[in-house]
Amino acid sequence: MLRQKQTEILINAGLHETRAALLENSILQEVYIERQASAGIVGNIYKGKVVRVLPGMDAAFVDIGLEKNAFLHVKNIVASRQSLADKQSITDFVYQGQTLLVQILKEPLGNKGARLSTDISIPSRYVVFLPNASDIGVSTRIEDESTRQHIKACIEKFSMGLQGGYIARTAIEKTDAWALHSDIQYLHKIWQQIQDKAQSAPDSSLLYAGLPMHLRVLRDLVDESVVRIQVDSVAWVNEMNQFIQDFFPDNLGLVSYYGAERPIFDLYSVEDEIDKALRRKVTLKSGGHLMIDQTEAMTTIDVNTGKFVGAQNHAETIFKTNLEATKSIARQLRLRNLGGIIIIDFIDMLDTVHQQAVVDSLVEAMDAGYSRYTIEAMSSLGLLQMTRKRTRESLGHILCETCPACHGRGYVKTIETVANEVIREVIRESVQFKPQRIKIICAHEINYYLSEEAPDILADVEETLKIPITTKVDEYYAREQYDIAVY
Structure with a gap:
């Protein structure tokens, strides 16, 4: 019998950082981090100014006031979807110097600016309001046709005389008419405020920012499986309870204050789990392990048996390790928020029944998350290719930076290699x-090598060049840093 999922959410209110942890049956599954200096901007609405149009790319760069100009493709322009023309060009819809109301679809990532759309959408607890649309859609997670039709009828009734379209979210299924009506009214008030502000705001300015993280948690993560939300800020507890009372009063009492001396993220070892999620190696309970490597192009995951020898034969050992790995892979992708192309190198299996069972197990494990994904058939080499949609930066990108010693290579030159480079430079x-x-001014370990481990090297160079050579340690130098001073 499957254990019923029970979800708990922990929210840590730091001075300059907000963190939320989502746990299912006491196991960490997702981490959300928002820093004051770089708060998430997906969903923000700006009054932008077109600074460059690129017909060859069918796109335009728009200044919205951020460090990098944002990117607007023709397919993300509402007017292009409404046009009947077979072939559309970006120049048919925008021109340099034009002001536009735009919304951020994707955060800036690396050297890329934010991705924009003119198809504005404003989410609330139960519906998403689309000011530039006129139809009503219902979440595909609501499968019962009679329920879908009833929801559409309710939205039509409550939005009569109001302009715009709507998408009903999954949470609407168990709400009442009053809450739905309040939601629609709230969204239209927000839209009116945005329009009023756009009239007087200068170009490249923010018109609307989404909810702060602690309120987005209530809007986006609370469902029937959530049994408790603990927050370590009294002010936020009060604010969240007010938000609940305004938009989904049936959940009053869900949020409670955590006031113990022990940090809230020490509960369920959340801090330790976050630290483990930054490591390459993930240990499986059986003794096997995963090796996860994230690159610009893709993420690769290598499955290894390690010390696992528990099955009766080699083929069964491999099969059981691969099966266990599927559950861990799905959790790690969700926890680390890894997306794009993912290549999984399972241990080779000759039995096609075993291969299909592993693929089926991965599909089942991936279904526990909410991100869209695709999984291809396993290749003859045991490689499985899949994709996963990601709408925010990965945990590694948020918490880590390129190593200053190896500059992202993942390795450094050996001491002997650097020492020989130094001699050649001398x-x-x-x-x-x-x-x-x-x-020679160098790192401590290079100096030790030249003066203690291999002193003959410097002696031979001195004899060859007929000049004295001395070394000096700079404690701030990394292994590969050195300077040669000539007198």
């Missing part, structure tokens, strides 16, 4: 400048 400088003496 000879080059000696030939060019004809100095009377030379000083």
Whole structure:
């Protein structure tokens, strides 16, 4: 019998950082982090100014006041969807210097600016309001046709005389008419405020920002499985309870204050789990392990048996390890928020029944999350290709940066390699400048190698060049840093 899922949410209100942890049956599944200096901007609405039109790319760059100009493709322009023309060009819809009301679809990532759309959408608890549309859609997660038709009828009734379209969210299924009506009224008030502000706001300015994280948690993550939300801020508890009372009063009492001395993220070892999610190696309970590598192009996951020898034969050991790996892979993708192309190198299985069982197990595990994904058939080499939709930065990108020692290579030159580079540079400088003496300024480990482990190297160079050579340690130098001073 399957254990019923029970979800708990922990919210940590830091001075300059907000963190939320979603746990299912006491196991961490998702982490959300928002920093004051770089708060999420997906969903923000701006009054933008077109600064460059690129017909060859069918796109335009729009200044919305951020560090990098944002990107607007023709397919994300409402007018292009309404046009009957077979072939459409970006120049048919925008021109340089034009002001537009735009919304951010994707955060800036790396060297890429934000992705924009003119198809504005404003979400609330039960519906998403589309000011530029006129139809009504219902979440595909609501499968019963009679329920879908009833929802559409209710929305039509409550939006009569109001302009715009709507998409009913999954949470609407168990709400009452009063809450739905309040939701629609709230969204139209927000839209009117945006329009009023756009009239007087300068170009490249923010018109509307989404809810702060602690309120977005209530709007986006609360469903029938959530049994408790703990928050370590009294002010936020009061604000969240007011939000609940205004928009879904049936959930009053869900939010409680966590006031213990022990940090809230120490509960269920959340801090430890976050730290583990930044490591390459993920240990499986059986003794096997995963190796996860994230690159610009894709994410690769390698499955290994490790110390697992529990099955009766080798083929069964491989099969059980791969099966266990599917559950861990799905959780790690969700926890680390990894997206794009993902290549999984399962341990080779000759039995096609075993191969299909592993694919089916991965599909079942991925269904527990909410992100869209596609999974291809397993190749003869045991490789499985899949994609997963990601709408925010991965956990690694948020919490980590490129290593200053290896510059992202994942390795550094050996001490011996750097020492030989230093010697070659000494000879080059000696030939060019004809100095009377030379000083090598380097890291401690390079100095130790040249003076203690291999002192003959410097002695031979001194004898060859006929000049004295000394070394000096700079404690702030990384292994591959050095300078040659000539006198």
